[in-house]
Amino acid sequence: MKIENTKAQMRKGVLEYCILGILSNGDAYASDIIEHLKNAELIVVEGTLYPLLTRLKNAGLLEYRWEESTSGPPRKYYSLSPQGKSFQLELKSTWDALQKAVEHITTSK
Amino acid sequence: MNKTININLGGIIFHLDENAYLVFNNYLKAVKSGLEHQESGAEIIADIEARIAEIFGMRLKEGKRQVINESDVEFIISTLGKPEDFSDSDDMENEPFSGKEKNKRFFRNPDETVIGGVCSGIAAYFNTDVVWIRIIFLILFFFTGIGFFTYIILWAAIPEAKTTAQKLQMRGEPVTLESIEKVFDKFGAQSKESGKKIKSGLSGFFDFVINTIGSIFAFIFRFLGVIIAIIGALIAFSLLIALLGIFGSTWSFTNFDFININGHVLGMNGTEAIFGGGWRLIALRLGTILTLLMPLFALVVFIAKVLGKEINNSRLLSFSGIASFIMGLLLIFISAGSIITDFKEDATDTERYTLSGTSFNVQAEFLEGNSGFFFEVDDEVLRIENIRFNIQPTSNEEASLELRHSARGRSHSEARQRAQNYEFPYAQNGEDLQLSEYFNVPKSAMWRAQSLKATLYLPVGATVYLDPSIENIMYDVKNVQNMWDGDMLGREWIMTSKGLSCSDCPEIIYYRAQDLEDEIQDNVDEELEELEEDIERKLEELELELKRLKDR
Structure with a gap:
């Protein structure tokens, strides 16, 4: 079992929640989302994100509109759908609970 | 770029x-x-x-x-x-990985080679173990020889899989995540080790055998390659020598014989005699030099390659080599073509010289070093040895020598002029008729297929002795005995109306097989008849005896 694989698995698990979290603070381009995630070192490469965004969009959690770009083709401008908002809130409580639980287990030895 | x-x-x-x-x-x-x-x-x-x-x-x-x-x-x-x-x-x-293998292509596999990687490329294409392909090739090689040529052709025709993508295509692997991992890990070790690990013990053994045989063949191929290279070099060398010979023959070096065989300067006289000294000789000389440049350049490039040194301008060199080769050939052709037109028209000059007496001893000057060359060049004259000597009867009282000299030229008048301009040394000294084996034309006339027919006309009854020295110029002399020219030498002949007749040849009686048979048959018949008569007579006698005894 490789540590890298486990790390990647962990990151991937929280990735969806993080994307929703970023978008809950305001609409964003895919590249903005990527920027945030990269800074947080949650993803290393961008490729991971595109399938994920599409999947979330298909699930009805995200919406997008086209925006013209000066430096390339038109870009998708993502925002949370109402369904996505509630989904995000639900995940947030789960995450908070999970975080506490994990903290509790790993520190109270 | x-x-x-x-x-x-x-x-x-x-x-x-x-x-x-x-x-x-x-x-x-x-x-x-x-x-x-x-x-x-x-x-x-x-x-x-x-x-x-x-x-x-x-x-x-x-x-x-x-x-x-x-x-x-x-x-x-x-x-x-x-x-x-x-x-x-x-x-x-x-995720379905079974995308159709549409991109499959033949490549030679550079990672698993014995000779050129053809077999392993085929194996990769058909997704089988390379051992089986090699066995098939070896069988084809040993039993039909087809394997050899097939291999060589495939070797030349199939490109080598150089990039990782081509290696994937070679195996027909779809360009998928799995296969592409190799592409992006290509900096790692993808090739030999991983391939070897998969092999089972059995195919490992086969591989050992095949590899051994393979390296033997690789050696043989290399050996053959060396032999072919040597043969090629020999051919090239002899061509070069031939060209050099032509080259040398177009120049006359004073005090220096280019290729000297038995005192004959090979080719030089001939070239001079045919091409004269004008622009055609210059064109020929230039042509041979230019033609020679290509093999010379090729030799330089070849030697440089052998020594492992690349020549920077080898392309320019080979281009100019080819260009000069073509130019040279062109010049040679133009020169030769111009010569050929010099042979267009034909003219003959006939002269008849009366000889005294009716008894002759025909001899010819024996030329030292006569090696059967058409002609030789002295300082001023062209000495041509194309003479046909014949002896024929004439109704005239006197004997005569007829000389028919023919030559060719660009125009009829040129040919005629050339035909008239010659010298045939002969002399009569009592009975001795001294001929020569050659005739001379001026060097400026050049060789234009000159030939001389010398005919000795003798009245009937005249006698002639043919000295062996005329052997080289005798040409189909008609005679009653129907003897070959060579057999006629050294004998005394007398002219009859039907041609020469040998007067000192031993009498030879010829029999025809049919005559002999007939004669034998006649003899046999005669003897048989006699025998029959004898028997009849004996029978009559016996009958008479019987009668006599009965009567008693």
């Missing part, structure tokens, strides 16, 4: 240089093949392409460039991630 290839990404045109394109195309293919089968894969691909277009656009702007290079593509790959990064972890299992 690099070729660029245009691509369309998200509706924007980009120019990629060739290397960048190769890498990028492989990458994008791999990414696509991983995503295609996913739900709304097309959309994801479009998003990714748009993103790539954005990054490309940015980088071009930053670098103030117009063409995408390999570093841009590498940046894309490092930014967007390897193809496997694009997959959603959950979907990994569902």
Whole structure:
């Protein structure tokens, strides 16, 4: 079992929640989302994100509109759908609970 | 200078240089093949392409460039991630990998070679173990020889799989996530070790045998190659010598014989006699020099290669070599063609000289070193040995010598002039008629197929002794005994109305087989008749005896 694989698995698990979290603070381009995630070192490469965004969009959690770009083709401008908002809130409580639980287990030895 | 290839990404045109394109195309293919089968894969691909277009656009702007290079593509790959990064972890299992192997191509496999990697390339194509292909080839090689030629042809025709993408194509592996891992791990060790690990013990043993045989064959091939090279070099060398011979023959060096055999300067006299001294000789000389340049250049390049030194301008060298070769041939052809027109017209000059007496002893001057050459060149004259001597009866009282000298020329008058201009040394000294084996023409007349027919006309009853020294000039002399020219020498002859007749030849009686048979048959018949008569007489006597006894 490789540590890298486990790390990647962990990151991937929280990735969806993080994307929703970023978008809950305001609409964003895919590249903005990527920027945030990269800074947080949650993803290393961008490729991971595109399938994920599409999947979330298909699930009805995200919406997008086209925006013209000066430096390339038109870009998708993502925002949370109402369904996505509630989904995000639900995940947030789960995450908070999970975080506490994990903290509790790993520190109270 | 690099070729660029245009691509369309998200509706924007980009120019990629060739290397960048190769890498990028492989990458994008791999990414696509991983995503295609996913739900709304097309959309994801479009998003990714748009993103790539954005990054490309940015980088071009930053670098103030117009063409995408390999570093841009590498940046894309490092930014967007390897193809496997694009997959959603959950979907990994569902992904169908069995894309049709449409991109399968024949390549020679450079990673597993005995000779040229043909067999392993075929094995990769048909997805079998290379051992079986090698066995088939060896069988074909030993029992039919087809294997050898097939191998050579395939070796020449099939390209080697140089890039990793080609190696994938060689195996017909679809460009998928799995296979592409190899592409992007190509900096690691993909080739030999991994291939060897898979092999079972059995095929390992076969491999050992095949490899051993293979290296023997590799040695033989190399050996054959050396032999072929040697043969080629020999042929080239002899051609060179021949050309040098022609070259040398077109120049007359004072006190220096280029190729000297038995006192004859090979070819030189001939060239001079045929080409004269005008522009045609110059053209021929120039032509041979130019023609010689190519093999000379080739030799230089070859030697340089043997010594392992590359000549910088070898292309220029070979081009100018070929050009001068063609020029040289052209000059030679022009020169030779002009010569050929000199042989167009034919003219004959006939003269008849009366001889005294009716008894002759015909001799000819024996030329020292007569080696059967057409002609030889002295300082001023061309000595031609094309003489036909004949002896014929004449109704005249006196004997005579007729000389018919013919020559060729560009025009009839030129030919006639040439035909008249010759000298045949002969002399009569009492009974001795001294002829020569050659006749002379001026050097300026050049050799234009001159020939001389010398005919000795003798009245009937005249006698002649043929000295063996005329052997070389005798030509089909008619005689009653129907003897060959050579047999007629050294004998006394007398002229009859039917031609010469030998007067001191031993009488030879000829029998015809039919006559002999008839004679024998006659003899046999006669004897048989006598026998029959004898028997009849005896019978009569016996009968009479019987009667006499009965009567008693």
